[in-house]
Amino acid sequence: MVARDQSALSGLARSGFSRLTEAKQWLAELSELLDVPADALAPELSVAADPDSALTHLIALERTHEGSVGGRWAEETQRHALIRLLGASSGLAEFFLRHPEHLDVLALTREDIPSASDMRADFFTALGVTNGFAASGGDDAACLLRERYRRLLARIAIVDLSAQDPKEVLERVTAHLSDAASAVLEAALAIARTRLTAPDVGRALFPRADVELTRFAVIGMGKAGARELNYVSDVDVIYVAEGDGELSQSRAIDVATRLAMHMQRIVDEPAVEPGLWEVDPNLRPEGKDGALVRSLDSHLAYYERWAKSWEFQALLKARPLAGDTVLGREYVDAVSPLVWDSAHRSDFVESVQAMRGRVTANIPADEVQRQIKLGPGGLRDVEFTVQLLQLVHGQADESVRHGGTLPALSALSDAGYIGRQEATDFADAYRYLRVLEHRLQLARLRRTHLMPREEENLRVLARSARQSGGASSLVRTWEKTKHDVRELHERLFFRPLLSAVAALPEDELTLSTDQAKARLTAIGFRDPRGALGHIAALTAGVSRRATIQRHLLPVMLRWFAEGADPDYGLLAFRRLSDALGSSHWFLRMLRDSSMVAERLTRVLSSSRYVGELLAAFPESSAWLEDDTELRPIGFPALRDEMRAIFSRHESLERAAKAVLRVRRREILRLALGAILDIDGVTELGPALADVTDATLQGMLRQIRATVPGGELLEFAIVGMGRFGGAELGFGSDTDVIYVFRPLTEDTAKAQDVAQKYVAELTRLTDDPVLPLDLDVDLRPEGKNGPVVRSLESYRAYYARWSLTWEAQALLRARGVAGDEGLIRDFIELADTVRYPAQISENDVREVKRIKARVENERLPRGADPLRHVKLGRGSLSDVEWFVQLIQLQYAHEVVSLRTTSTLTALEVAVESGLVKPDEAEQLREAWTFASRARSAMTLWLNRTTDVLPIERRQLEGIARILEYPPGSAGALEEDYFAITRRARRVFEQSFYGRPDVPHTRAF
Template sequence: MSLPALIAVPPSLNGLVNSQREAFREASREASNASDGPAVAGWSAARWAAFDRVLALSDFVAEQVRRSPELLLGLVGSGDLDRPMAPGELRAQVATAVAQAANEEELGRALRQQRNRQQVRIIWRDLTRQADLAQTCRDLSELADACIDEAYRWLYPRHCEQYGVPTGQRSGTAQPMVVLGMGKLGAGELNLSSDIDLIFAYPEGGETVGAKRALDNQAFFIRLGQRLIKALDPVTVDGFVFRVDMRLRPYGSAGALVLSFNALEQYYQDQGRDWERYAMIKARVVAGAAEQGEQLLQMLRPFVYRRYLDFSAIEALRTMKQLIQQEVRRKGMAGNIKLGSGGIREVEFIAQAYQLIHGGRDLSLQQRPLLSVLATLEGQGYLPAAVVAELREGYQFLRYTEHAIQAIADRQTQMLPEGARDQARVAVMLGYETWEAFHEQLMHWRERIAWHFHQVIADPGDEAGGRCEEVAGGGWLPLWEDSPGEEAACRQLQQAGFADPQRAFRQLAELRGSGVLRAMQRIGRERLDAFIPRLLAQAAEHPDPNRVLDRVLPLVEAVARRSAYLVLLSENPGALRQLLALCAASPWIAEQIARFPLLLDELLNEGRLLNPPQAPELKAELRERLARIPEDDLEQQMEALRHFKLAHSLRVAASEISGTLPLMKVSDYLTWLAEAILEQVLALAWRQTTARHGTPLRADGSLCAPAFVIVGYGKVGGVELGHGSDLDLVFIHEGDPQAETDGAKPIDGAQFFTRLGQRIIHLLTAQTNSGQLYDVDMRLRPSGAAGLLVSSLGAFERYQLHDAWTWEHQALVRARVLVGDSEVASGFERVRAQVLGQPRDQAALREQVSQMRAKMRANLGTRATEAGRGAHAFEAQAAFDLKQDAGGIVDIEFMVQYAALAWSGAHPALLRYTDNIRILEGLEQAGLLPGGDAEQLREAYKAYRAAAHRQALQKQPSKVPGDQFAAERRTVMRIWAGLGLG
């Protein structure tokens, strides 16, 4: 493409110029201390015409001239405005300015003043058509190279004076820094207001020499890199030099600022992703040690260019473009001439697709400047000459347009202006009389580029010009890859509904920089990169997306190395949706899944997840699972039991959260689950113990089969298990304690059943990779912790009738056989009925129950209701302990237990059930408790337990605000007093 035509500035812009010309004249007079001094006196009409043109079109140049007229006067006086720079001349000017700096503040000022001077010169020559696109880009890139390298060369020796000379541990030589320029800087194609993408490196590890305190080489270069960025990036009263972007380095902003050559090579070899190959094509040494820098690029070349024909690059570039298109649509950036359809990026993608595919074999493609690559593609026959001609002309038109947009205000933007004045400026700079004429030509080139891009990059299955299928969560990928920067990322998070976007951004940054991610292989990192945007997209659909991230990101970190789980969630949006819903609802579930990621499999089938099986189906499923495992593989059997428990506990919790399972059913299922597990644990323990010692005998000499039961007390006995409940158990047998077993290593019956009990406890409580099955509490056995682990039925009966305390009889109300021998179970039921139904002095019973409850309140309850004094004492409480405070769960349980002990002798039907709800129904049916009172106690009990379940799922103690359940508590305390329990 030839230079755009130099047409006159329209009259609508002249008003901008007149005032600026007069202001400049005044300023120049002051600068030269003479009336219409010699600085401008000799200006020709052509010079003033150029002045008017440039200042009408560029607010940036107008501002620089207004602030510093001597800048323009110097450029005119030196002749720099009227000629191209000779090779090395621009660098020499920067070097001269930098050499005069005495400190870092002066260094920064010198660099900024040089940048402003050169920027005015470059824009002036571009707008007056004294320089073409190639020369403008070359000057800008040389300016950046000079500023970076001269700043480095000024800083490095002073840094060494302070910290010592960084020295290689292996070579023993001084270590320099290498600065790689990426993107347009690397290709020598910098635009008028581009930032610079850099990567810092140093050749070899070691430490500094010559300072009082040695410093690790990496720490030395990190501090040096920070000083170099400070010299270039911050905006001061003199402006800035270049905006520095370091996010293309390994691990992005979470990674170390500087890495050794070996660390860089290892990273790209193990974890480098497709987009990093794409970026590394243009990498060039722009500052520091050039020779060592070229060695580094040679080390990284195999990562960029494969030795084989790499057609996978097409798919990678296609995905990248789909993500860009989604972002353009999301942000309404159709007017973006870089990222929009038919924009600059599409021409770059076409060229780089061929480079990545063929560059490993065809060395002629291993180059950086885009126009040179296009020429090679034509010369080597990869693309027809007509196609290359259209791509070249369209690309140049877009780059001229990009420079025109940025020349106006020195802003880093590729968006077409919307205001009439700036539209007129862009049209003039491109050689068009009107915006409409310019825009028509622009759209022509964008359409041609888009068409060619589709031929090379688009999915073969797509219709020409059709919209690409969206990449799931693609709008979030730039944020995850840290490309938009913190401010833009937080803005996107806030717009998506994150109440605390800074916290979310920080969490994602911490995940990016975590040790787990650093250790991931490339395929795992690619899977994570595919998953996180999907996670963010779905999290944004929740009422509290911050909470979702709080609870799900620990899981992501836990499973990152087992990236198959990430694939599972990426490829099953329903499973991911279910995961987020469950984790948002319950930190307990989130923690369970994070600890045991195998639970993610349960999310694949929503119908199964939210419909846990009935008790017989539970038992059958577990039997079938264990039947597939060899009997001698105890480790696998224990894992299978734990996986079964984890999976079904999750299903019950999910069903409760979703509302498909009411409270009473939740406890039923959790209790059935415990019974199914105990049945198989008893069978395993029996099989293992008898295999070692043989089978014990009954008193009549017959074999026990097994003459043993597991009795459940408390919540499991009362069919009221909650999430994470432990098991209160008692073991009872009816074997002959003296008779020896019939095995190869015989022991007496008492020892056998003790070892059987120990085995059961081990199987239940042992920690494996999948955790433990249950915590087990055996303190309710006869004589508590001082008693035998396993009792005979006769010993149990004698203890209960003659030695047990009243509180132990209260506990027996909720005791039942969970699994084991049916004959022993019948014997236990007989003993229980006999013990609970015996005559009692009701006054003494009331006193004993009241005293026990008072002790519990004093030790465990909230002080405001200690001993339950006063029906309104609780009103001053800050919190209400659902279980222990007056009017709470334990009060209801104690009333039920008191009633069973007091009246079951006359009403044995009260002993039929062990759960509080059905005992209360029995009391109502027997007329022992007024119907209204019984119903109110049942409703209060269910309400308390439902709240306790919610607290458990939230990983909170069973306490709620003190003003909750006031009516229920008054009712419970009234009925308590009415029973005479005081």
């Protein structure tokens, strides 16, 4: 007996049941209800995606409506159709429970789905539509419409579920679903007309004549426009209206707006019969903020003046869906030329990139990898690729102007813009993903694009999609399809570019040079001819190197195109490849590590500064494989390397060049880390200072060993300004002052040796590739004072002549290189000047006066103070002067204020009650943002500048380095203005408005 039970349960499992014990009981119950042997039922139910669900729904139907199942069980075609429906869709099962009379669809010929006109006629007949008006405008009419639609949906689902390969009938199914939606909207519009002219309660909203004279068209967008709807898609629409005859335009718009609102409610508002799907008009001009209905002229005026490029991409699928077909066709014909000219627009590339960014931007992190539609390798990737190719090549070739994804893909292949095999593979992947999406939505008649997590649900989905191997096979196939879609995008879009310039074997592509240029232009290359030249140089020939490049470039071109300067990125990559192409590790690294390849394209298309340095150190590209290689190596390692260099070279000049080369290499390391967001501002400043310290220490040590007279003096270099504060950015000057102490009574001789040291330092650190810029303007008396002084001279000067600005300059003085005893004594001297026991009111006023003078006189002529990141309002200067005044006033008493770091001093000021925390945070944010922007400008432009550019392309490049998404030039500008405006407000209130009384803490 036990063995027989086990055998029976095993049979149920082979038939697809998962709840075996319950299924055995349910089968017995259904057997009794239908008077059919129980052992004959399980094999019949095996045709269902979910036999357990089909079984329970059959029982519920027969219990609730006796004979509804039994009356159809004898005929095999109807029996299997019913089992498939109930086993795939609990939504349709619930519909039949509400309306068993519609089970008669099981007897209809599967191949005979009504045409679009027949669907419309069926709905019109049921609703009693005459001359565009329904017999009733009440909820009963809306429910009847929904009921007739679901009946039609069941007929379509039977065809879909009965197919041996669902991919084979996909286009037919999506076309039927789109035609059904069109018919629903047409019928809903008839009900809406009746509602407006004869409401159940109160007087009519509009006279019937006004409604009749209103020409109203519903334009289908997205999948509805392309005749590729899902079972439960939002139906994207745009509304256009015109007055006919004597009806004014404004009156027609009023009527049409009410028609649109009622039509949407009729389709989807809550009622006894549930709503169908959302009618979404948000692709209209100005989106949710725009008028619901516009005239044709109003639409055209918007598209010609204000529309963004992505809006034309959306219009690519537009077609008349319901209402006045003549007006609908006029609309499509009018906007079509604008669609096909949109690739010429100046913002086309940015718009395309922004559209790509929006694909995944709003997906919750835990859903990204489960998204069939929006996730990487999903349906949107297919649709986006095809649409972009259409927009590029459809400008001149009308044969590729199709609304549907699959027809467009076929046309692009026929015209030679993509390979036949690639098109076939892409279409197959698209069909597979659509089938999965359909089965998930059909299950509950709900809009979803998420793959299930549960093993049982995956198993049901696999059976529903007719995929053998169960859940594990389904997941493997889906993951492979996602991977293939990503690869196919690169092969479809970028591989033909190679065919235009290189003889690829057995390649049927016919992309001309001009077409290749158009494609490159569309994705952001400004010099497509030059780009094609680089591609040709990299891929020409039959060498192993050229073969690998032909595999790499389709992927890398996409990443270059996503960068801010793809032209320079590709040029720099060619240079790098020429330098390293014969090195086996370089191409192997790029081939085997997509992370390295992507990082390389990112840094090269983001920074000319890095591109030029990397050309000098091509082997440094290996650092991109390991984050630890992109972090600062630290001062001790740098110091030891500098010492080793000098020990190996007898020639001072050669040693100095080697040291400068190490400096360039380490700054390249830091630049790569900054662009890849491995090092922030707080790490970058000290790291750059370490590199400069080690360079100057090494140079000075060797100069002192080489230049005669070293026994006559002690000598030291003192860092000042941002260098002294270890707050350097890329392109910062190196502010220093020089000090010596004679060890002989012949002070003049010691002075002469010190000057030779300075001259040698200046000569040996001169680097045309990456200037060191030793700047001595912060010395006593400024440009009028001697370049180097003795310690006693500094002491005498500060005691007798020192001005307030010089005490302020000393706040960031830091010993960098030279004799430690001299450095210690100089810093002790500096402390007496920069941390005075008391600062007079006049000196405080002088600081404020000089700050005001700097703002008025030191800004370059014509420079916008709002855009100057160093001296502008709310920028670096404001924050640093604010902090420095606090240090001048309170550092004698508050010892922890004695620091050369701006941010550290600001933090101490908060802890000491000298600055309010919220105000300090605004100042810190401005200082950090301005510092980052200043370095980003140098990285992007490969030159030092302190003025935020106005030109959009330059701003975009800087924004991308600062981790903004594509198309964020305006966002960067707005953020900078907002942050510095807040900081300036704090500065003006707390610096200029601050009491000029020493040791006052109330401000």
